[in-house]
Amino acid sequence: MTDPDAIDGVPEPERRQRARGHDEARQAVLGTLAAGRLPGAIMLHGPQGIGKATFAFEMAVALLTATGDEPEHRVAEQVAALSHPNLFLLRRSPKDSKGFYTVIRVEEVRQVRDGLHHTRGRSGHRVVVIDSIDDCNPSAANALLKTLEEPPADTTFFLISHRPGQLLPTIRSRCHNLALRPIADADVEAVLREHDPALGQTELQLAVTLAGGRPRRAFETLALAPDSALGGLQAWLTNPLSHPTAVPLSLADALGASSQGPELSFAREMLFDWLADEARNAALPPLNRARLASATELWEKANALFAEADEINLDMKQTLAALFDAISRHVALTQPAAEPQ
Known part of the structure; x- marks a missing residue:
C-alpha cells in the first residue's frame, strides 16, 4: 500500500482518477491547459476527504496525455501504477512493514527535486503531486519552497492541502489557489454505488447522510457497526x-x-x-x-x-x-x- 491514509478495500486516489463533482475546478484547470496557460503550481484546498487527491491524479492524466505522445488509457494505466516517468509523487513514506512516517521529510523533497533536474523519461509535461503539503515538516516545506521559487520548465505541481491557513505564506503565494468544496449527496451516492453495487439502501443512505459531501467519510461510515450512535x-x-x-x-x-x-x-x-x-x-x-x-x-x-x-x-x-x-x-x-x- 502506497497511501498512508488509505482505507482498507477502497482504491487509492491514483487508481480512481475520476473525482465526482468539482466541475468548476475541472473546467478551470482544463481551460488553462487548453489555452497553454497552466500555472506552475496549483494548490487544491478544501476539507479532507472530498476527493482532492483523486482530482489531482485526474488532472495529471489529462495533462500528461495532452502534452505527451501516448493515448489516454495508456497514461491512465501508468498513473494508476505510479510508473509514468513524468509523474512524481510526494507522500509520507513507509517507515517499516508496520507503518509510515508521520511527516514528509526533507530528503524526500530533495529526491523529487533532483529527479526533476534529470533528463525526462518521456516527451511532454511533468507533474508533481504532493499529497498532502500539510504533512511536510519545516525543513521539507522550506526545501519545497526553493523549488517553487525556481520551478523546472514544463512542470506543474499539484499541492493538496486540508489546512492552507497553516502553511507558509510564501508557499501559498507561489501557487494558483483552487478551492474545492464538499460534493453533492447524489455524487457521494454514486461513488459508493460504483464501489459496491450491492450496498443496501438503508446502509447507503446512512453513509451519504453522515458523509456531509465527503466520500472518504462515507467509506468510513460503512466500516462502522450498523447500530453506531453517529446516526x-x-x-x-x-x-x-x-x-x-x-x-x-x-x-x-x-x-x-x-x-x-x-x-x-x-x-x-x-x-x-x-x-x-x-x-x-x-x-x-x-x-x-x-x-x-x-x-x-x-x-x-x-x-x-x-x-x-x-x-x-x-x-x-x-x-x-x-x-x-x-x-x-x-x-x-x-x-x-x-x-x-
Whole structure:
C-alpha cells in the first residue's frame, strides 16, 4: 500500500482518477491547459476527504496525455501504477512493514527535486503531486519552497492541502489557489454505488447522510457497526432543542465509551463541522452578532474541552456531555425554540 491514509478495500486516489463533482475546478484547470496557460503550481484546498487527491491524479492524466505522445488509457494505466516517468509523487513514506512516517521529510523533497533536474523519461509535461503539503515538516516545506521559487520548465505541481491557513505564506503565494468544496449527496451516492453495487439502501443512505459531501467519510461510515450512535448524533445536531434531555447524555455515553475508537474520532469531526457551519451561518447577512459571538465562544470551548481531555486523559463521556450541554444552551439562546417531540 502506497497511501498512508488509505482505507482498507477502497482504491487509492491514483487508481480512481475520476473525482465526482468539482466541475468548476475541472473546467478551470482544463481551460488553462487548453489555452497553454497552466500555472506552475496549483494548490487544491478544501476539507479532507472530498476527493482532492483523486482530482489531482485526474488532472495529471489529462495533462500528461495532452502534452505527451501516448493515448489516454495508456497514461491512465501508468498513473494508476505510479510508473509514468513524468509523474512524481510526494507522500509520507513507509517507515517499516508496520507503518509510515508521520511527516514528509526533507530528503524526500530533495529526491523529487533532483529527479526533476534529470533528463525526462518521456516527451511532454511533468507533474508533481504532493499529497498532502500539510504533512511536510519545516525543513521539507522550506526545501519545497526553493523549488517553487525556481520551478523546472514544463512542470506543474499539484499541492493538496486540508489546512492552507497553516502553511507558509510564501508557499501559498507561489501557487494558483483552487478551492474545492464538499460534493453533492447524489455524487457521494454514486461513488459508493460504483464501489459496491450491492450496498443496501438503508446502509447507503446512512453513509451519504453522515458523509456531509465527503466520500472518504462515507467509506468510513460503512466500516462502522450498523447500530453506531453517529446516526443519533446527526439527528440531534439537526435540532438539539427538539429532543428530550436524556438523548445527549445517552449519546455521550455511547460515543465516549472508547477514547481510541473510530466512532469518537468521527463524532469529533461531525461536531467541529457543525460548529464551523454555525459560525459561518451566523456571519451571513443579516449579521447576527450575538449568535456569532456565542458560536465563536462555543468553538473555543470545544477546542479547550478536547485538548484538556486528550492531555490528561479525562473521561471522554463527561467531555462530550459538557459540550452537548454548551451546544444546547447556545441554540436555546440564539435560535427560536422548537416544539419538543
